[in-house]
Amino acid sequence: MKVIKIETHVLSNPLDQSFFFSQWAYDERRICIVKITTDEGVYGWGEGYGPADIIQQGIVLLEPILIGKNPLENESLWFEMYRKTLDFARRSVLFAAISAIDIALWDIKGKALNLPVSTLLGGQHRKKVVPYATGLYFSHSKTLVDDLVSEAKEYVAQGFKAMKMKVGLSIEDDIRHVKNIRAAIGPDIKLMVDSNHAYSLREALELARKIEPYDISWFEEPVSPEFYDQYAQLRQKTSIPIAGGECEYLRYGFLQLFQNKSVDIAQIEICASGGLTEAKRIGSLASTFGVEVIPHVWGTGIGFHAALHFIANIEPLPGRLFPPDIYIEYDRTENAIRDRLTLPVVQMEAGYIDIPQTPGLGIDIDPEALKEFSTVS
Numbered sequence: 001m002k003v004i005k006i007e008t009h010v011l012s013n014p015l016d017q018s019f020f021f022s023q024w025a026y027d028e029r030r031i032c033i034v035k036i037t038t039d040e041g042v043y044g045w046g047e048g049y050g051p052a053d054i055i056q057q058g059i060v061l062l063e064p065i066l067i068g069k070n071p072l073e074n075e076s077l078w079f080e081m082y083r084k085t086l087d088f089a090r091r092s093v094l095f096a097a098i099s100a101i102d103i104a105l106w107d108i109k110g111k112a113l114n115l116p117v118s119t120l121l122g123g124q125h126r127k128k129v130v131p132y133a134t135g136l137y138f139s140h141s142k143t144l145v146d147d148l149v150s151e152a153k154e155y156v157a158q159g160f161k162a163m164k165m166k167v168g169l170s171i172e173d174d175i176r177h178v179k180n181i182r183a184a185i186g187p188d189i190k191l192m193v194d195s196n197h198a199y200s201l202r203e204a205l206e207l208a209r210k211i212e213p214y215d216i217s218w219f220e221e222p223v224s225p226e227f228y229d230q231y232a233q234l235r236q237k238t239s240i241p242i243a244g245g246e247c248e249y250l251r252y253g254f255l256q257l258f259q260n261k262s263v264d265i266a267q268i269e270i271c272a273s274g275g276l277t278e279a280k281r282i283g284s285l286a287s288t289f290g291v292e293v294i295p296h297v298w299g300t301g302i303g304f305h306a307a308l309h310f311i312a313n314i315e316p317l318p319g320r321l322f323p324p325d326i327y328i329e330y331d332r333t334e335n336a337i338r339d340r341l342t343l344p345v346v347q348m349e350a351g352y353i354d355i356p357q358t359p360g361l362g363i364d365i366d367p368e369a370l371k372e373f374s375t376v377s
């Protein structure tokens with residue numbers, strides 16, 4: 001089997017309502033996906049996380065490494081892509097290009113061997129996962145607190161057992177939002193907060209201590225991803241578990257997080273940190289430090305399904321007769337591309353999503369949606 005064609009698509013969807021978090025505002029979802037086709041007609045889909053147009057150029061740069069090669073030898077192809085970019089892209093968006101290609105190669109391998117990607121990764125430790133709703137972003141609405149409370153209640157009504165809200169507006173605003181949302185959702189729903197590295201260590205510690213009474217399951221990216229030691233200091237001073245890693249690349253980046261004892265939970269972004277091939281290695285590395293892994297997911301059904309298969313394969317930590325459920329991040333902000341690009345549509349039942357048992361990633365692309373969202377007609 002040989003790779004004969006690589007096609008990239010930059011997809012765009014202007015939002016009906018813009019929203020923002022601690023760093024910037026969104027008024028468009030813009031995503032780069034890739035289709036890799038083989039001489040036997042088998043094809044795979046992949047997705048990169050980050051600036052879509054740059055990821056597209058990265059895939060174009062890597063294309064000569066892949067054409068004519070056997071896609072089933074995906075680890076050696078990964079290494080060739082890594083080696084050809086290492087000198088100028090040790091930790092960069094080019095790894096989102098490699099990730100997109102890597103995911104597409106796993107999809108091909110699964111379809112060619114008639115196995116789900118999670119089985120190819122080594123097996124399914126679980127058949128279902130618990131999605132947590134990612135939403136509760138900021139807007140300029142004069143009734144922001146009420147809006148957040150309604151949104152949180154809606155997630156509960158939809159059957160979510162957990163949700164993640166944004167903080168990082170100001171410590172006072174954050175406390176008010178956390179207090180109101182916790183009161184609205186009651187004590188049984190898990191609640192996480194994410195500041196997207198908005199705070200200094202002093203501010204993050206103040207916020208952490210003041211929201212400790214609201215039973216927060218984790219504080220995500222409290223400080224800059226560069227400050228591994230500040231993460232560690234914060235961990236020592238709050239009872240809230242600390243999460244991070246969505247801005248980290250490769251096992252070498254995650255090694256710094258682990259060696260510095262920076263996080264309780266490592267959030268690998270499979271579509272940027274090196275694809276499924278590298279995520280598996282990062283997961284193994286995390287297990288040697290006793291660190292939990294819950295991937296960061298923010299994209300279409302391609303990235304979501306890559307995460308489903310990866311999570312199915314994560315070893316329970318620690319192993320026991322009745323291990324706890326693992327979460328998957330389920331972005332609920334406005335994104336028509338995510339909602340319509342892939343089939344079958346993701347189904348949540350009784351607060352769970354099943355691991356796909358069909359070959360490859362277990363999805364295909366709706367050609368109509370691809371055409372509609374494509375930036376090139």
Ligand code: MG
Nearest residue numbers: 194220221246
């Ligand atoms: Mg985050």
